[in-house]
Amino acid sequence: MTVTTVHQPTHREALWELEAAFDRGDLITVFGHCTVEYDGRAASSLGLGRRLLLLKPDGTALVHTDEQQQPVNWQPPGSEHHAAVRDGRLRVRSVRSSPDETLDVRFETVEQLSAMAVSGRRDLSVTGSEADLRNALLDQPDAIEAGFEPLATERPTDVGPIDLFGRDSEGRPVVVELKRRRVGPSAASQLQRYVEAIRREEGDDADVRGLLIAPSVTDRARRLLAEAGLEFAAVEPPSSDSDAGDADAADATDANDDSVAAAGDDASGPSAAEPANDE
Amino acid sequence: MTVTTVHQPTHREALWELEAAFDRGDLITVFGHCTVEYDGRAASSLGLGRRLLLLKPDGTALVHTDEQQQPVNWQPPGSEHHAAVRDGRLRVRSVRSSPDETLDVRFETVEQLSAMAVSGRRDLSVTGSEADLRNALLDQPDAIEAGFEPLATERPTDVGPIDLFGRDSEGRPVVVELKRRRVGPSAASQLQRYVEAIRREEGDDADVRGLLIAPSVTDRARRLLAEAGLEFAAVEPPSSDSDAGDADAADATDANDDSVAAAGDDASGPSAAEPANDE
DNA sequence: CGTGCCAGGTGCCAT
DNA sequence: ATGGCACTTGGCACG
Structure with missing residues (x-):
């Protein structure tokens, strides 16, 4: 038992x-x-x-x-x-x-x-994380910007690790911060922190670009970015359908649903449900 | 049933x-x-x-x-x-x-x-939150700094609400950011954001102070604060025993424990436990 | 163990 | 609904 x-x-x-x-x-x-x-x-x-x-x-x-x-x-x-x-x-x-x-x-x-007694795998691999987004962009650097050359991920700085660090087509250092969803002011601040750290590293007058990549950005964050001379590029999250992804077709079998019990949010009773066709 | x-x-x-x-x-x-x-x-x-x-x-x-x-x-x-x-x-x-x-x-x-069938209260009042810390400091503004005068909490700015806003004994505006636990670089950035927003409001040359209040701060955050001309003040979290608190003595009955079953982290079997003295 | 950050974060409260 | 943020955040990865 x-x-x-x-x-x-x-x-x-x-x-x-x-x-x-x-x-x-x-x-x-x-x-x-x-x-x-x-x-x-x-x-x-x-x-x-x-x-x-x-x-x-x-x-x-x-x-x-x-x-x-x-x-x-x-x-x-x-x-x-x-x-x-x-x-x-x-x-x-x-x-x-x-x-x-x-x-x-x-x-x-x-x-x-x-x-x-519980058993079975408990380690779950989730697709659609920020790491997935990073890998996708590493495979297709041009999706960030034509001529972008990745140099390092998780590049350490005085104030924390930079998601993606590289150079643009003109050789200027670019600090890239990735977010898997719509971002607010904190992400803009984070990027600004990293950019200033790199500027200090490279010499205070260095021409360092900061680029925030996310599905979208709030108004306040956009304003913050503009004031700090930082850039934003919209990239859809890599989940579900997007472009030529690797491979998935998780669920296709979604046809008729008889013998169904339903509940949830509102307590709309399902009343009379058909008996189950219990194989 | x-x-x-x-x-x-x-x-x-x-x-x-x-x-x-x-x-x-x-x-x-x-x-x-x-x-x-x-x-x-x-x-x-x-x-x-x-x-x-x-x-x-x-x-x-x-x-x-x-x-x-x-x-x-x-x-x-x-x-x-x-x-x-x-x-x-x-x-x-x-x-x-x-x-x-x-x-x-x-x-x-x-x-x-x-x-x-589940019932009973599910609304839990937690003591020791940041709001509690804020209220304690509002009751005792001198615990922040002699002569500090609170003016507003959650004061709105262009870049988000300021936890606590006031003036020091010399009349200078002070932006206070509260954290209930040890803080890192992000809190320093957050405070800096607010201070700069107030500076813009008051006129770019205004003398605005920024004060981070938390139990402690990491080295990096301390450096960030220093570079930005911001201040830090250590305040213990208001939980459990501290000073002359309001009133609590939740658990005192913690004496002998016979008839005990134990388990957890390591699977050190309790082996033979005494039977329960069940009322 | 502490530091820093992502998370399918969740939850709360404001506009 | 969206926005901004606290949370007994939890969890991970790295020094």
């Missing part, structure tokens, strides 16, 4: 199951009526409510409510989970050091406790 | 339970052998493995493995969950628009499906 579940256990039973699951290195879910206290880099307190606690064998703890993508409270990987029964409540405490942080979840009642 | 659980259901049974849980507005967990495909702002693909899918009634979807705090794949709130049986697999698809994004989780087998 790869999943063990207990319903409405006594705290003693829950504790016993937690111990066993810790030993097995299982992923654990605990659902019940609880309070949550956090103290560490900040501090917070959450009154009684029904919530889901997720405990991972790597030390991660997550407290989820019925809303939001982010947990209402958490503890990062590397923490140590402890469980005990105190004052008639099941207390799950997750602690880490440097920085010192403690998360306490105190269950008045546990509705369900499950432990499951 | 507030939790409904099915173990190793057929896909048809799982689909039926999903429909019902969608209708009830439950929080749903699905554990099983699955693949995950995402396409939207970026794209990713994840091979077969045993993972936990969390579906929230607000449209959030989370795929968790046994590691990391962040889900390996997800869909933000406002998405629409759909379930169907296709090609002998249970497919849970979560879709949203603007931007168009799709998450597909295809289960070969479902080990467990649970649905639970």
Whole structure:
């Protein structure tokens, strides 16, 4: 059996199951009526409510409510989970050091406790990142500008690494900052920082260009760039269809959808759905 | 009953339970052998493995493995969950628009499906935020500098809002940027941006001071500040014990801990633990 | 371990 | 909706 579940256990039973699951290195879910206290880099307190606690064998703890993508409270990987029964409540405490942080979840009642053995790849390769954009531009430097010659990526400076550094057709140094999405003032400042660092390196009167490459730019950022004598070039993100990319045709099988259950944003009941054609 | 659980259901049974849980507005967990495909702002693909899918009634979807705090794949709130049986697999698809994004989780087998009614407060008040720091400094402007007079918070400029704006004892304008933790070059750039915007407003030759307030600063950032003629003042974060704070003594009851189960980072088995003194 | 930065960042609040 | 930014940001890669 790869999943063990207990319903409405006594705290003693829950504790016993937690111990066993810790030993097995299982992923654990605990659902019940609880309070949550956090103290560490900040501090917070959450009154009684029904919530889901997720405990991972790597030390991660997550407290989820019925809303939001982010947990209402958490503890990062590397923490140590402890469980005990105190004052008639099941207390799950997750602690880490440097920085010192403690998360306490105190269950008045546990509705369900499950432990499951998780496996399979967890390293995900995402396409469409800034690194992908950089590689695409390295393959096609002319997409940046005719005659652009790349010299280095992640070129170090006094104030941080430059995404892409090169020379234009006239031999002038060009600092390129890449962003995978629409940028605001901070990206303009970042580019300006790098350009000034290069200017200091090359001699204060050096003719150094700064080029921001992104899908688009806000008005304020555009103004900042103009005032600082920096340039902007629009480049679409490399995701999905663009030009002659490498290879992908991830999903094509998207035809008829019978036997469907739907839910989400608005609670428009799907009412009567057809039975499943369960192969 | 507030939790409904099915173990190793057929896909048809799982689909039926999903429909019902969608209708009830439950929080749903699905554990099983699955693949995950995402396409939207970026794209990713994840091979077969045993993972936990969390579906929230607000449209959030989370795929968790046994590691990391962040889900390996997800869909933000406002998405629409759909379930169907296709090609002998249970497919849970979560879709949203603007931007168009799709998450597909295809289960070969479902080990467990649970649905639970979540409730209780989810609005958490955190102490120790930058806003807290700002309020503390507004109460004690002399903690910034003797004679400092606050004039505005979130004061708008051409390039973004200034955390705290005021005048020093000599009447000079002071731009204050607050950070709740150690800062790097970007914070220095941010402050410089604001100071230059105020200088433009007040007349290019105006004597405007820039002051970065944070627990500490990196060497590079310190150098950047110095070069730009900006100042730094160390202020400890307002969390936990500091000076004469308002009022808190959240956890004091931390004495003996018998009947304890422990797990986390390293898999040092707790071996024989005492039974629980369960009330 | 600290430094710096990307992220499918997310979330909050303003216009 | 877009814009600007904080966040217990998290996560990674590099010195």
